[in-house]
Amino acid sequence: MYKLTLILKYLRRKLGPMFAALAVMLCTAMVIIVISVMGGFLDLLQTSAKQLTGDVSVQARSLTGFAHYEDLAAAVSALPEVSAVSPVVSTFGMINLDGHTIGVNIMGIEPGSFSKIVRYEDTLMWSADDMSERYGFDPSESKATPPAFDLRGMAMTLEPDGFLKGYNAPGMVIGVEVNPYQYRDEQGRYGFSNSAAHQTAALTVLPLTERGAPADLGPSYTNAVILNEFKSGLYEIDRGQVFVRFDVLQKLLGMDRKEGPAFDPETGEEIPGAMSVKPARTSEIVVRGAEGYRLEQVHSAVQGAVAAFAEARSISIPPVVRTWEQRHAQFINAVKNEKGMVTFLFIIISVVAVVMVATTFYMTVLEKTRDIGVLRAVGASQAGVLSLFLGYGLAVGVVGSLLGLALALEIVWHLNEIQYWLANGLGVSAHYAWCAGGGALIGAVVGGVIGYFRRKTLSNAVSLALLLMLVGLIGAWISLDQVEDLAYKLNHAISFKMWDPQTYFFDRIPDKVKFYDALFIVLGAIVSSVVGALIPAVLAARLDPVEALRYE
């Protein structure tokens, strides 16, 4: 029983273990914050990678694509392992937007089915609300509401609507960073006013024959109306990808079905009555697995369908079937490396916590040596003394790690606010701090000197310091109020960019703490504290009580 009483007493009255608890608290908080933010990042990256390509994709090995994809799509779609398929034709090309020529990856998609497989719909940036905000009216109330304002709806069909029909051009959705005028503000947000929506852009591609040679007519191009912009969250994609309708790009690339007169290959003469048909081609079919099937199952089922398809059509080089993990292997391995680093960090910090606790506990044992002798004299056993210090370590660990958890939650949950304040509010805060602090310092010195002669050093110093601190605060407030732009200049001169949203993939710092992460780290901190207390506890238990009593 004495152990509990003493642990509680020591916990409240001893400075050393308070430092140990503080160290445990800071270590815990640090690891939780790092794991939460890093883990949040890694999750975001991984999710983005997955959402970029669907679960499984069937890709042509050549830019020229593969034919009879309709049959293959139907076969794959019929598989129980598959819930949705969508053909995608893609190519490299250029867009010319307002005089800027930009190289892009152009994807021809069927937005309805595509959106079921690859994240598309919720990457769209602009809605009618953004537009009404921009132009200062409410499109739903305005009589002249052109349906063209349904920016999202148009992007989901890739079909210009309303007055945009007047352009007589196909619709296009571009990555938000493709637009050279678009940029992020200090908070990492894009503005609708910079968007390219409703502008037209020229789209140029290079059609290839089935054999890969440039088609006869050379590059083909079309004008397209930009209907919306998307932000996938991955900079590379946002900077280099545009979407048009599947059939538009297919036609542009000459990959659509063509019928024409047949020619005799020997003579070169037209064979009357005979027709030659060139089947339509696609570059890729994206596939979404059905609920309840593992990725590998979906993969092998699709692979089987592709093999059967190649067999039936006697295609010697069938398209490749890959899971999203295989497609992004490079990227995902990098992510896994990062996870390894975080684990390593966790181990190092645990060791730091162990050493911190061990040192402070060793000091405590030295300081308490005589008391340990007293306890032994009153009848405490060696095991009792051992468990007293282990319990003490446990208590320090529990208190420290729970405080650390609280601190970490507080910080992580408010990380975005903190970073905003550091970037935008530090100047004014510092201004207040140094005005008040300077006042207090001058007050303390002057008051101290005056008080020294009046033999009231402390009270005079404190009261004058408080007074001048108040004066400083008021001065800071007045100066901020009176001097034009002072606050702005201060905040610009003194700012700490912990996180620059302009250069990161994501515009918000991840601010979630996972329950099991937190639990694991808290338990780790508690174990570390007990381990740290172990050696000092053994030393304490093995003290010779007579020696301990003699100890000064």
Place this chain on the structure above:
Amino acid sequence: MDTQTTTSNHQPPTTNHSPPLLTVTDLHKHYRIGGQDLCVLEGVDMDVRPGEWVAVLGASGSGKSTLLHLIGGLDRPDKGAVTFDGRDIFKLRGGALDRYRNRHVGFVFQSYHLLPELTALENVLTGAMIRSSILGWPARRGEARRRAVALLGRVGLGERMKHRPSKLSGGERQRVAIARALVNEPDVLLADEPTGNLDTETGKQIMELITELHQQGQTIVMVTHDQDIAATADRRLWLREGALEEA
């Protein structure tokens, strides 16, 4: 030898003839410092009978504290035995020696040795708390507390129970230490120069307290180098050259 007639007229004479409560036989203890052997105890023999008050006198460094620590089971001898209740305490196993210290003896030290973080009452309760497990404590707490309060009242500190040692004077601290030593109703009170750190007046008050305890039947072994203080005891033994002799 019978010392009862010369010293104590308030002690019931029966105790003198009862069998010894504690027997020390042929106790040896030496220390090794820098390759040299320092023989402190070289065959100490002694009997303590129930209710008896024995004073051990000796010069500084003669080994009085060492002897007391051995009797209390806090240290181990090179040779010899301390027999309590028919058993050699150094042959006790499995925590029985700790129990012996906890229940059968009570230590009072020259420099009080109170735990600074605990209040006077909690200091007194230490022995009782050590005796009890965490689960057993709630059941015993009331009884132990009543006893501790009563003891503090008896040593004249009924009003100071919530005070920590730093708020108490030397004499008051030693009273708390005495109360702590008595909380488990020990068979023997072992006092190592209980007045050594106190001025004469305060020392006298502490001696009055100890005398009172003795009158109520407490067996006491007290170590001192002060003959005046030893005079109150039933029996005085001199520790000279590692052995005890009757005064």
